[in-house]
Amino acid sequence: MPAPRSGGANHAQEVYLEYQRRSRTPQTPPGDEPSRFAGAGADAHTKLGRSVDDLRPALETLATRLYEAPEIGFAEHGSVRELAAVLIQHGVEPEVGAYGLETALRAQVGTGNGPHFAILAEYDALPGIGHACGHNLIAGIAVGAFLGAAPIVRELGATLSLIGTPAEENGGGKEHILRAGGFDEIHAAAMVHPAAGAKASPIWGERTTGVRRIAVTYRGRAAHAAGEPWLGINALDAVVSAYQSVAQLRQHILPIDRVHGIITDGGAAPNVVPEQASALFYVRSGEIDTLRVLMDRVVDVLRGAALATGTTAEIEVDPVPPYLPLEPSVELMRRWAGALGERGRETPPSPAVAAQAGPSTDMGNVTQFIPAIHPSIGIGGPETVHPHHAAFADQTVQPSAFAAMTDAAAGLGAVAIDYLADGALRAAVDAEFAARGGRYRWES
Incomplete structure (x- = not known):
């Protein structure tokens, strides 16, 4: 399961405002002048x-x-x-x-x-x-x-x-x-x-950028998709909802942020309500603090998709180590x-x-x-x-x-x-x- 959140919406606003302040301050390169040191000769x-x-x-x-x-x-x-x-x-x-x-x-x-x-x-x-x-x-x-x-x-x-x-x-x-x-x-x-x-x-x-990976598996209940669909809980619906919600999130993230993902498991057959479906997302940001905030926001989206569809979500953050900026x-x-x-x-x-x-x-x-x-x-x-x-x-x-x-x-x-x-x-x-x-x- 994911690590505890770093502070919620208020913390995210603080981090974004600080990034905005820095990004609006004129930035100059450290300098392209030659090295002033002798080195090895x-x-x-x-x-x-x-x-x-x-x-x-x-x-x-x-x-x-x-x-x-x-x-x-x-x-x-x-x-x-x-x-x-x-x-x-x-x-x-x-x-x-x-x-x-x-x-x-x-x-x-x-x-x-x-x-x-x-x-x-x-x-x-x-x-x-x-x-x-x-x-x-x-x-x-x-x-x-x-x-x-x-x-x-x-x-x-x-x-x-x-x-x-x-x-x-x-x-x-x-x-x-x-x-x-x-x-x-x-x-x-x-x-x-x-x-x-x-x-x-x-x-x-x-x-x-730094990158963190978030794997999610939704679990629902199988049923015949034509005979008794009302008995099913569709895990694929949860994945689709999560994917679309991440896409909606993109318009409200920083210019240094990126989120992209794939559906890794969408079910076994069209006439069976999928009882399990999975996706994998990569979350990237140019700074460590903003990377933590973006990860929290994406995890919230994944949890929300489970709530909306009646499924349960198994969320794994960083199945491999995160890469830092x-x-x-x-x-x-x-x-x-x-x-x-x-x-x-x-x-x-x-x-x-x-x-x-x-x-x-x-x-x-x-x-x-x-x-x-x-x-x-x-x-x-x-x-x-x-x-x-x-x-x-x-x-x-x-x-x-x-x-x-x-x-x-x-x-x-x-x-x-x-x-x-x-x-x-x-x-x-x-x-x-x-x-x-x-x-x-x-x-x-």
């Missing part, structure tokens, strides 16, 4: 870039093999073995099955002391359309960044981890790792996501932008917005817990072919995608060594994170 970046370029054939092979054998979340057994094999070939012994998850991976180089940076890999695919979100490239970027940075990190007296995170698409693998303590000793983290076209994400980074570190994004510039790629100006609606990622949970970034890099091809479009999977194994993967690996590795080498940069990253409120863990 030009020589280290050059060494890193050459190492990543040398790794390119292995990274292309890895990305291609994942593309050819896509596996969905928590079933990425072959995929994680492919990552482990590349690491072993380059002298790093990974742990497969880390954090209590069969398809999670952990590898580490450095002293085990001092500052600790983590590079994150994803490698799960989408049902039916394979690597249409480009996680095969994410894996290649992460492995390339980790191996390219490893020799430099060993000289810094610091620690670098590679964390393979399963089930970004359907299971919240990063939140599972967070709950297992996987990020407790890590000070900052980063990963890079492929995107349509040829552009990188802006210096401010991307702000994704992404809050990237501006200081680390500046390092990313500078490193991409060294590879001949530019980052576009940051938009002057406070939040936005759109997709979600469990990397948001990590950015709420430690300073972290989740930039994107365009992999070429038509700008109309976006992630989660079937054709995007094929684009991930084109030459332009492999070039972007290599540049992103060099850029991501540069962010890691800059953070580990420069105490002033770390202090600035920590200060920015503290000003935002510091570590946040979701509690239902």
Whole structure:
């Protein structure tokens, strides 16, 4: 059953008024000026870039093999073995099955002391359309960044981890790792996501929505739909009523909110009054408080449909962990932008917005817990072919995608060594994170 409501209609009004106040205050980006910190230095970046370029054939092979054998979340057994094999070939012994998850991976180089940076890999695919979100490239970027940075990190007296995170698409693998303590000793983290076209994400980074899932099953009473319909209680009517009521709710939600759902069970036969019917809804919002409020409102709608139809409702909130809004570190994004510039790629100006609606990622949970970034890099091809479009999977194994993967690996590795080498940069990253409120863990 759902968690207790966060305060009812009055609380919702308070949250919405506060959002309205912020959204009507002119918002300016944190700044697109270059990073003012020294980082690891030009020589280290050059060494890193050459190492990543040398790794390119292995990274292309890895990305291609994942593309050819896509596996969905928590079933990425072959995929994680492919990552482990590349690491072993380059002298790093990974742990497969880390954090209590069969398809999670952990590898580490450095002293085990001092500052600790983590590079994150994803490698799960989408049902039916394979690597249409480009996680095969994410894996290649992460492995390339980790191996390219490893020799430099060993000289810094610091620690670098590679964390393979399963089930970004359907299971919240990063939140599972967070709950297992996987990020407790890590000070900052980063990963890079492929995107349509040829552009990188802006210096401010991307702000994704948080998402919660709400499953509902209505139970009524079966009857012959023609002979004795008056003896039935129609569970499908409850689902239809709930779906339509959610649609009516949409005109009264915030611009950063989204609700969408499907009917997962509508009954067994037309001549039988359905005694059971089910639906699944995704509830998204750009801020944590507004996400809680929207969830409460949708749950109320689902309960109301049961009352209206005489059915009972079994409501399950968060059958998988909720995904939180992404809050990237501006200081680390500046390092990313500078490193991409060294590879001949530019980052576009940051938009002057406070939040936005759109997709979600469990990397948001990590950015709420430690300073972290989740930039994107365009992999070429038509700008109309976006992630989660079937054709995007094929684009991930084109030459332009492999070039972007290599540049992103060099850029991501540069962010890691800059953070580990420069105490002033770390202090600035920590200060920015503290000003935002510091570590946040979701509690239902």
